[in-house]
Amino acid sequence: MENQGSSIISALGAGSGIDFIQLANDLSEASFEPRRANLESRNASLEVQISAAALIRSSLNDLASALGDRVRNGDLSPQPNLANPAVADVTTTTGIAPQGSYSLEVSQLAQGQTLALQSYGAGSDLVGEGTLNIRFGSVSGASFTEDTEQTALAIDVTADDTLDSLAAKISNGSDGKLFAYVAEGSNGAQLVIKGKDGAPNGFVLEPTSAGGSATPGDLSYLAWNPASDAGELRQASQDAVFRLDTVELTSSSNTVTGLPEGIGLTLNETNIGTPTTLSFETNDGAISAVMTDFVAALNDVVSLLSQEASGLGSTLNNDSGARGLRADLSALANEVVMPGAEDGEPSTLGDLGLSITRDGTFELDTARLNETLTSSPDGAAAMFTAGAFGVFATIDGLARDNTLFSDPGSLGGSIARYEAQIERNDERLARVAENQESLRNRLTRSFIAAQSNVTASQSTLSFLEQQIEAFNQSN
Structure with missing residues (x-):
């Protein structure tokens, strides 16, 4: 300027x-x-x-x-030291310094229920129209006790659904509670359904269909409960059972938290009658x-x-x-x-x-x-x-x-x-x-x-x- x-x-x-x-x-x-x-x-x-x-x-x-x-x-x-490291993996909580030693005996691992249902000719076979109702709870022998805390599933099955597409619907619609697939072996095509680990995570299958004939092609053919089991139950759901310093504890998962001094366990195998020692160095x-x-x-x-x-x-x-x-x-x-x-x-x-x-x-x-x-x-x-x-x-x-x-x-x-x-x-x-x-x-x-x-x-x-x-x- x-x-x-x-x-x-x-x-x-x-x-x-x-x-x-x-x-x-x-x-x-x-x-x-x-x-x-x-x-x-x-x-x-x-x-x-x-x-x-x-x-x-x-x-x-x-x-x-x-x-x-x-x-x-x-x-x-x-640092945790387990005398028999095959039994479990051990973790500790940040900020807590565990001391002393513990005995650990695992008598049962947590497992999920596994069903291998009746056979079809192929995974592409139609399963029939209707609703596949699934309730969750504990299976013991021939009895089933529903866990009302868990929401039951109602899977809509159309006339076009095959064994393969039904398996996908079960896996995708169960919010991670179930995994299903079709296994084709010497007995034909079978719908396999696996539940989460833990005794309360057993389940029963209660289909409703127009026909109700319980034959292949009708959804009722996939019904299952422990009272009518004819070998479809391949693995019952169960909790993990273990003893820490001789005190018996249970867990619905093999990953166990909330133990004394911030100890965490991932149980891998049983050691019945031969407790192992957990110490910290x-x-x-x-x-x-x-x-x-x-x-x-x-x-x-x-x-x-x-x-x-x-x-x-x-x-x-x-x-x-x-x-x-x-x-x-x-x-x-x-x-x-x-x-x-x-x-x-x-x-x-x-x-x-x-x-x-x-x-x-x-x-x-x-x-x-x-x-x-x-x-x-x-x-x-x-x-x-x-x-x-x-x-x-x-x-x-x-x-x-x-x-x-x-x-x-x-x-x-x-x-x-x-x-x-x-x-x-x-x-x-x-x-x-x-x-x-x-x-x-x-x-x-x-x-x-x-x-x-x-x-x-x-x-x-x-x-x-x-x-x-x-x-x-x-x-």
């Missing part, structure tokens, strides 16, 4: 020989340059401080996150490895603090958030992470071998760590859970406390404070720009007036000179 007054001065011929537009720009800029340069320099310094604080803050959060991943992975918790190697990595990660944080917040001239010198983190780190080895530990049980990070040197860095005392793993393996393992207490809870709390934006004494608070200062400086810079523009406009107007006066004086002088010259010539 052309400066105000430039066209007027040009029209007046700028007879003074001075570029008043440039002069107004230069004077206004020179008047405010020191203040603007000071604010911009302060903002640049604040940006560097924000970057340094954010880097330390990020490294602290990364440490807590990585440690949480290791803890949730479960390899730091006591501390993973010493995994704990030693994670402590080594933990110390290295802590030293990365300490190194950043040393680079950015050590002495005069450092980026975060005298920063309250950096001071607070340094104080927390210096006390970390003696931090009680298991306040409920009994006498003689490990309770601090120092018990896991964490120690701090005179220069503020960390090191791992492997002798002390091994002593703890030997004398109290269960106590050591309990420190690596995802509960309210333990190593992860402590480091996660440390990271949160030192990175909160709402806490002025944390690194997050420092970042928020520096950002607020930049925002205030930006507002000042905007006012400087406004004031500079206002001064430039005032100077431009003054120079226009001055240029007009100079031009007028030059015109008057020229007139007087002409009059004097004319007067002299007349004499």
Whole structure:
């Protein structure tokens, strides 16, 4: 945009020989340059401080996150060991450290009911129009007890349905409760229907059709109940039955949850009369490895603090958030992470071998760590859970406390404070720009007036000179 007054001065011929537009720009800029340069320099310094604080803050959060991943992975918790691993697969719940041992004897696996119904010539044979009603419940001998908690099925069968299409309708329309297919063997084509594991998941077939002749081609031919069974029942539904520490338990599934100390079982085979032992062993190697990595990660944080917040001239010198983190780190080895530990049980990070040197860095005392793993393996393992207490809870709390934006004494608070200062400086810079523009406009107007006066004086002088010259010539 052309400066105000430039066209007027040009029209007046700028007879003074001075570029008043440039002069107004230069004077206004020179008047405010020191203040603007000071604010911009302060903002640049604040940006560097924000970057340094954010880097330390990020490294602290990364440490807590990585440690949480290791803890949730479960390899730091006591690992299950089943003397006869063929009997079951064992799982544990994150955050719980099982202890001791249990005996396990499986006398029966959970199974689903299987029916192989009467034969047809082929899977493409029509089955007859009607409704195939299926009720669920327990089958015991020749009796059936309906489970009214389960919704019965009513499968619509059209005149065009074949044995194959009916199998698909049963599978697709049972919401996962049943699976059906057609097996074509030496006895012809048979509809096979399998139910879910567990005693309450047995079922009966109660078709309704117009004919009711119970012959191939009429839907009644597919009726089944235990009282009329003629060999169609190939497997009865049943619960899993097992003994944990001699106490008999049942489950409708071979995947068992809700056991003591968060133990889970997937039962694979029976071991009647020969109970196997389930025990839990501390993973010493995994704990030693994670402590080594933990110390290295802590030293990365300490190194950043040393680079950015050590002495005069450092980026975060005298920063309250950096001071607070340094104080927390210096006390970390003696931090009680298991306040409920009994006498003689490990309770601090120092018990896991964490120690701090005179220069503020960390090191791992492997002798002390091994002593703890030997004398109290269960106590050591309990420190690596995802509960309210333990190593992860402590480091996660440390990271949160030192990175909160709402806490002025944390690194997050420092970042928020520096950002607020930049925002205030930006507002000042905007006012400087406004004031500079206002001064430039005032100077431009003054120079226009001055240029007009100079031009007028030059015109008057020229007139007087002409009059004097004319007067002299007349004499």
